[in-house]
Amino acid sequence: MTSINALRKGTGTIRGRLLWLMAGAIVMALLSQQGASANVISLTVLTVGVALLGLPHGAFDHLTGARLIRYYLPDTPYPRALLGLFMLGYLLLSIMLLECWYHWSALALILFLVLSAAHFGTDWRGRQCLIHRLCWGVLVIGLPFVWRSDDVTDIVRALAVPDPSPFIEAARPLVALALSIVLVGVRREGTMFLLAIGLLLLGAITLNPLIYFVCYFCCFHSPLHLGAIRHEHGLTGRRQMLAVAAPVVLMTWVGAGAGYLWMSHDHVTGALIKTVFIGLACLTVPHMLVEWLGERIAHAPVKAAHD
Numbered sequence: 528m529t530s531i532n533a534l535r536k537g538t539g540t541i542r543g544r545l546l547w548l549m550a551g552a553i554v555m556a557l558l559s560q561q562g563a564s565a566n567v568i569s570l571t572v573l574t575v576g577v578a579l580l581g582l583p584h585g586a587f588d589h590l591t592g593a594r595l596i597r598y599y600l601p602d603t604p605y606p607r608a609l610l611g612l613f614m615l616g617y618l619l620l621s622i623m624l625l626e627c628w629y630h631w632s633a634l635a636l637i638l639f640l641v642l643s644a645a646h647f648g649t650d651w652r653g654r655q656c657l658i659h660r661l662c663w664g665v666l667v668i669g670l671p672f673v674w675r676s677d678d679v680t681d682i683v684r685a686l687a688v689p690d691p692s693p694f695i696e697a698a699r700p701l702v703a704l705a706l707s708i709v710l711v712g713v714r715r716e717g718t719m720f721l722l723a724i725g726l727l728l729l730g731a732i733t734l735n736p737l738i739y740f741v742c743y744f745c746c747f748h749s750p751l752h753l754g755a756i757r758h759e760h761g762l763t764g765r766r767q768m769l770a771v772a773a774p775v776v777l778m779t780w781v782g783a784g785a786g787y788l789w790m791s792h793d794h795v796t797g798a799l800i801k802t803v804f805i806g807l808a809c810l811t812v813p814h815m816l817v818e819w820l821g822e823r824i825a826h827a828p829v830k831a832a833h834d
């Protein structure tokens with residue numbers, strides 16, 4: 528198959544369509560001058576985008592929790608109580624991580640970045656080998672650290688990490704390594720993957736990091752996972768999805784609101800950046816854990832009771 532044909536076929540898939548969406552978002556952001564440093568508009572787009580389009584993909588984690596309970600404890604007479612415990616555990620783990628950020632912010636940021644790279648790597652699960660998936664994750668996060676280091680320095684300082692320079696310095700060799708690995712395997716990876724990396728590079732170089740993150744997170748990562756969740760849990764209609772996710776999203780908004788008030792002694796910009804990124808960091812660990820456990824049992828048949 529010629530590479531043009533392969534590309535045509537690739538762009539018809541869900542990832543292909545989402546890449547078009549991301550490309551459209553990057554172009555729109557450039558036309559509305561979001562290339563310059565972050566401002567009120569970028570911060571508003573980040574907050575609204577994450578709250579409305581990003582958060583919901585984690586708001587189905589309790590469905591995976593219910594599936595885990597059915598799989599590991601098929602005979603339990605208390606499935607609802609166990610689901611309640613699962614949700615409480617999820618919440619407590621997030622609060623524990625918030626506490627860690629408060630005491631050891633630099634360490635917490637390292638953990639967040641490493642886990643995020645691994646998590647974003649799952650966007651190519653089933654399409655790319657592990658090493659290429661990890662390179663994708665490193666590029667998603669590392670590119671703005673290399674090309675927009677001044678903007679990233681300000682954001683990282685706002686996240687209560689006083690010295691961002693080690694992060695900026697570490698990003699250069701990591702990004703160079705990830706790009707080399709991807710380029711060396713250029714023939715095997717497929718045209719769509721390379722196109723996606725080109726798009727990341729374009730976004731990271733031309734846009735401010737907040738808008739770049741929205742373009743990737745809200746136009747690619749979150750809808751891709753929502754599609755997978757829909758398929759996995761057999762949720763057919765939008766209404767059904769809304770009914771499942773809305774209460775959890777509302778609870779998360781309340782939590783984020785409380786976090787914002789707690790940090791509002793800070794300047795508004797700082798408090799919002801903290802709420803969004805530290806909030807996402809706290810949700811990342813339980814979200815990844817649930818996704819990983821869910822993936823382990825996804826293809827296994829549900830154990831019959833009394834087997």
Ligand SMILES: CC1=C(/C=C/C(C)=C/C=C/C(C)=C/C=C/C=C(C)/C=C/C=C(C)/C=C/C2=C(C)CCCC2(C)C)C(C)(C)CCC1
Pocket residue numbers: 581582583584585586587588589614615617618621639640642643646667668669671672679682683736737740775776778779804807808810811814
């Ligand atoms: C179920 C449940 C819940 C909910 C949950 C949710 C809703 C989740 C979500 C989740 C999610 C939603 C997740 C996410 C994730 C994200 C991430 C992972 C991100 C990352 C990012 C980053 C890493 C960044 C970076 C940076 C910086 C830092 C600077 C500048 C540049 C950039 C941007 C690159 C609750 C709690 C209510 C309760 C219980 C149960």
Ligand SMILES: [Fe+2]
Pocket residue numbers: 584646748752814
């Ligand atoms: Fe995710």
